Amino acid sequence: MKSPGSRPGTVRTLAVATVACAAALLTACGSSTGGAGADVKQTDSGGAITVWVDPPRVPAAKAFQQAHPEIKVTLNQIDGTVGGKSLQQQFAQFNQAGKGWPDAIFFPSNDDIAWASGAQVNYTADLTDLVPDVIKGYEDAVIAPCTIDGKIRCLRNDAAPDLFWYNKAFFTQYGYQVPKTWEEYGDLALRIAKEHPGKLSGFTGDAYAPDRYLWASGCPTNARKSETEVHVDLTDPKCVRAKDLLAKLVQAKAVSTLGIFDADAAKVGKDLVMSPGAAWWGDYLFRQSWKIPAGQMTGVAPLTWQGEDKPATGNEGGGLWGFSRHITGKQLENTLIFAKFVATDPRWQVELSTGLPAYGPVQDAWIAKQTKGKYFADNATTFAAMKGANAYVQPDHSYLLYNTGSVWTETMAAGLASGKTVDQAWSGFNDELLKQAKAMGYTVK
Numbered sequence: 001m002k003s004p005g006s007r008p009g010t011v012r013t014l015a016v017a018t019v020a021c022a023a024a025l026l027t028a029c030g031s032s033t034g035g036a037g038a039d040v041k042q043t044d045s046g047g048a049i050t051v052w053v054d055p056p057r058v059p060a061a062k063a064f065q066q067a068h069p070e071i072k073v074t075l076n077q078i079d080g081t082v083g084g085k086s087l088q089q090q091f092a093q094f095n096q097a098g099k100g101w102p103d104a105i106f107f108p109s110n111d112d113i114a115w116a117s118g119a120q121v122n123y124t125a126d127l128t129d130l131v132p133d134v135i136k137g138y139e140d141a142v143i144a145p146c147t148i149d150g151k152i153r154c155l156r157n158d159a160a161p162d163l164f165w166y167n168k169a170f171f172t173q174y175g176y177q178v179p180k181t182w183e184e185y186g187d188l189a190l191r192i193a194k195e196h197p198g199k200l201s202g203f204t205g206d207a208y209a210p211d212r213y214l215w216a217s218g219c220p221t222n223a224r225k226s227e228t229e230v231h232v233d234l235t236d237p238k239c240v241r242a243k244d245l246l247a248k249l250v251q252a253k254a255v256s257t258l259g260i261f262d263a264d265a266a267k268v269g270k271d272l273v274m275s276p277g278a279a280w281w282g283d284y285l286f287r288q289s290w291k292i293p294a295g296q297m298t299g300v301a302p303l304t305w306q307g308e309d310k311p312a313t314g315n316e317g318g319g320l321w322g323f324s325r326h327i328t329g330k331q332l333e334n335t336l337i338f339a340k341f342v343a344t345d346p347r348w349q350v351e352l353s354t355g356l357p358a359y360g361p362v363q364d365a366w367i368a369k370q371t372k373g374k375y376f377a378d379n380a381t382t383f384a385a386m387k388g389a390n391a392y393v394q395p396d397h398s399y400l401l402y403n404t405g406s407v408w409t410e411t412m413a414a415g416l417a418s419g420k421t422v423d424q425a426w427s428g429f430n431d432e433l434l435k436q437a438k439a440m441g442y443t444v445k
Helices: 023-029 055-067 087-095 112-117 140-146 168-174 182-195 209-217 235-252 266-269 281-291 330-342 360-371 377-392 404-417 423-440
Strands: 008-015 049-053 073-077 103-105 162-167 230-232 276-277 299-300 319-321
Touching: 049 055, 049 330, 055 103, 055 330, 087 112, 103 330, 103 423, 112 319, 162 209, 162 377, 168 299, 182 235, 182 276, 209 235, 209 276, 235 266, 235 423, 266 281, 276 281, 276 319, 281 299, 299 377, 319 330, 360 377, 404 423
Parallel strands: 008 073, 049 073, 049 103
Antiparallel strands: 103 319, 162 276, 162 299
């Protein structure tokens, strides 16, 4: 989409420095004078604010500058690499110096909220009483990643629940019925793979794959009990059923071992006939990246596990905005104006954002705009499914200091790509997940 014109203000690319403190040593790094910023006096610039964003969020910041030319904004563009540690290290360095924090930041990875709100860095402000009217506009499941120990420590940019996508033209042509359960999905995927070799029912090679299948099953990979304790158990029946489903799909070559962002995914993606996938798959993957023709893909409600009475799904992304607790006065006031704008204002959330807004009151306006494109085979059903899927995202899944998606790509995805079975790759995934959780200082229960 077209970005708004630039307004006066500084736009810079920020090189995030790598410092000596490794993530595992963050406690030591933050324990010197100023530690987690606890003793640093809050500053007031008189109104000027500094904003850090990744490249896709630059239009949001520029839209704010255009809407509020009275507020001086220094806009820094940061590396959007998911799973990087250099940003975390730089914030620890800011704590030691007692200065340098941005007033607002779009976190490149949702996992960043774990360290940014944790005791050692403790950067993000508690927004509970600062923007209560904004918070009321979020569904509980949508704002859940920002709700940490009873405090709202961030704002959600977009909602990214998984719904169930299928190629309606393909299904109509061959008389297939859309599955309602995960088990029906598995059986139909095998049938399609046999009757139409090369047609695909999913992807397993990207960092969001465990969200699509394990999170959707309620598998405890990211069950936060406290800041220092997590529950991880890949032998849990809800993990086993997801593993068994994947094993069946992979063995039958019903799914691709590529990731959705891989170089060859656009070519292979044209053969996708059904899959669980995020709300943003519709525009970003199908239309923009894979260029699947209009009138084919449609989304419906997430699938239900056999024996359960309602759908169960995961979530793929849905970015988070954080705001500094080190500011006061006019600097804080203007930062909160920015916070409200990027979370709720149609000039960003409706006119420029391609993802379903997390803020509920603007979702219908966004849907009305997207519907004009007439891309999906059934627009009404697809957009209703996008809104409804938020209610079915499985609970007890938090963003933590370790990145489950990265562990997945290094173990499961790599193993499957090399010819291993799901069972063979699973043990490596289990071992590495436990290893990284413990390395980050968690007690695993």
